[in-house]
Amino acid sequence: MIDPALLRENPDLVRRSQEARGASVEAVSAALEADSAKRAAITRFETLRAEQNAHGKRVAQAPKEEKAALVAEAKGLSEQVKGAQQEQNDADARFAEAMKQIQNIVIDGVPPGGEDDFVTLREVGDRPAFDFEPRDHLEIGELLGAIDMTRGTKVSGARFYFLRGIGARLELALMNLALDRALEAGFVPLITPTLVKPEIMEGTGFLGAHKDEIYYLPDDDLYLTGTSEVALAGYHADEILDLGEGALRYAGWSTCYRREAGSYGKDTRGIIRVHQFNKLEMFVHTTPDDAEAEHERLLGYQERMMTDLGLSYRVIDTAAGDLGSSAARKFDVEAWVPTQDAYRELTSTSNCTTFQARRLGIRSRGEDGKTSPVATLNGTLATTRWLVAILETHQQEDGSVVIPEVLRPYLGGLDVATPIR
Structure with a gap:
């Protein structure tokens, strides 16, 4: 609050x-x-x-x-x-x-308006050009034996999938690259619970306008999380933190679940909008005075990942009406998806100032001995959806995909993924 x-x-x-x-x-x-x-x-x-x-x-x-x-x-x-x-x-x-009923106070400079009123801060990298008709990520994934939507639907229903073979290996490579980058930056890795109590979900601000996006288990009175941000925010609930030596930074690896209610008919092809995916989420507890600088650092880590994966992307300053209730400012990083001829969001980072901490009772003690709410921030460093841009950007005419160099050490040196049929 x-x-x-x-x-x-x-x-x-x-x-x-x-x-x-x-x-x-x-x-x-x-x-x-x-x-x-x-x-x-x-x-x-x-x-x-x-x-x-x-x-x-x-x-x-x-x-x-x-x-x-x-x-x-x-x-x-x-x-x-x-x-x-x-x-x-x-x-x-x-x-x-x-x-x-009152959402977080937007930071000065955040553009007013709704989903389409964002401000583009920069575009980075050359958009891929092909001398052949590019395939979309699902067609490539099927050629590589990497994505199986048909059996995912058979087993679990619409918007579920199997990653298999090189698809499963690519996701693990991506997640491990992100984990190594997070470790380099001083983040403590956590594998988080994916079921949380109502008061933790409420405290992070997810039980407001988008409550219908969340899976709820009434018999247990627990919620399935759509991001490890929820568990990471609750990790220090009702605690007084020592920030004397700097911010507390965590990297949460988890499976995430979203009902995708209200998205009927949107992105039904492939793995852009699905009910289950994996994600490595950065989460920071810091002082309110350092929050904006920390926000820029999180964005920098995300942009470095995009660049090193060879993706063309843009950074947008999300308009106030498109922010979640907890976020005071949010930057989205959107990668170019060739077959859609558009930028699509791959990751975002939000500065939640003291909004979540006040709800969850997370404080730090100042030099005067008094306690006050900390600031919390979050940002995704890798998630399943990134495979969409990687596959489409690095595809070749024969259906093979050039593996980004930074991922090769995690794949035994493999430099090209080739079709299995």
Whole structure:
């Protein structure tokens, strides 16, 4: 959630952020009213509690003949205190619910608008050109014996697949390259749970507008994660961190699950939009003052991967209305997909400032001894979808694919993947 002090002191800033996102501006007024009611309830409870404490001292010091009447008064006062306590609890709950309707404050410079209002920051690399009709990634994958959508559908339904042979090896090579890069950059590797409690999913901001994208297991009251960001954010929930020696950086390797609700008819061919995939996710806990610089570092790691894989790509500054509720700024890195004649998102990195940390109770202690929420950031360093751009970019006329040089050490030196039929 956002800082309640910011809501009170600068509600117009919060309203502008909501407006830029296309979110409810009225939610700000509702939260202010709930905050006022909460503080009034706290004052009433504390006043009655102080009165109760003072009355208790009177009872203890009163002569025997006066005690009976004073004890009777104390019982009535006790009932008032209990009522005021319940009013405060109810007001707290209403305020918390009202605050959930306010999304993270967008950072200055984030473009307003929706999905199509992004700003292109740069385009990098030459788009591949072919002197033959290029095949799409699924056709290439079938020729190589790398992707089997037919049997994936037979076993699990639409948008499922098998990676086999060189397809499975390529994904593992890509993930291991990303893991090695993360280790070089000082990230601690974690293999994370893919089932999490509701409070962790809620804390990261994923149970809002896109709740229908998430698989839920009602018998266990657990959610399947669509990114290890969720588990990585929850890793330090309700903890006070020591950031005296710098940020805490983690690289989470996990299988991810998404229902893809609302994407009916979109990207039904191949492995661009599927229900299950693997991903290596970077996650950082740092101080709010260092968050924007850390965001640029995460983007730099992603761009280095793109360049070393020989992919043409662009970086976009995502518009406010296309941000998740937790993100204050998000950069997408989109690779050129030749057969679609378009850039498609392969990875993104988000600065969530203190939004998730406030929800999850993650703090650090300053030099003055006081604690305050940390900033959290995330960014993908490799995922299954990257195979789409790799296969299409590096294809040859005979259906073979040149293996990017950085992946060859993970494939026993293999430099070309050749069709099996």
